[in-house]
Amino acid sequence: MSISCRVGVRLRSAMSGCRCFRAQQRCFSEWGQRGYDITSDLLSFGDRPKTVLQAYAPTGFDVLNLVKRVDPNEQAESGTLHMHGSIIAFPFGSFLWNITGPKDVTLESLAPIMLHRPKIEYLFIGCNESIDRKEIDRIQAAMPGLVVEKMMISNAMGTFNILNAEDRQVCAALVLDPND
DSSP: OHHHHHHHHHHHHHHHTOHHHHHHHHHHHTTOSSOOOTTHHHHTOSSSOOOEEEEEETTEEEEESOSOOSSTTOOOSOOEEEEESOEEEETTEEEEOOOOSGGGOOTTTTHHHHHOSSOOOEEEEEOSSOOOHHHHHHHHHHSTTOEEEEEOHHHHHHHHHHHHHTTOOEEEEEOOOTTO
């Protein structure tokens, strides 16, 4: 026990002179509570804040940073917009997607992803129901270099937010099932 304590004290005293360690210690000490959102600064940084998928309900999805304020002095309650229905979310925008359920997820319905520039690297299809595996394979074959993954809606939203914060070219196609 005393050996590990001495090693810890030696390590801590050796690291305390390092500027990097002090900066890291300062950042971690600011957390103060559980549930700190480490991606919020990354997603709202710059002239064009990135799309943030916040929540979903049976009526649609709550998306942050879609509306740009014209007047910088304007005080807005919230930058969240509720989009009614299924959506396709890109790093800097989100669009309503005219499908009625999981059976409508096809290569043709995902055409906006093929048109997006810069080219999308990751596509997460968020759907709480099953989607035909043959259709997912067809989508992946038609878009070489694209990673296509089918996930539950909440997992697709979270993965989209993390990769978007990392400046990856990511897209989330989120399907609301009207039967839910």
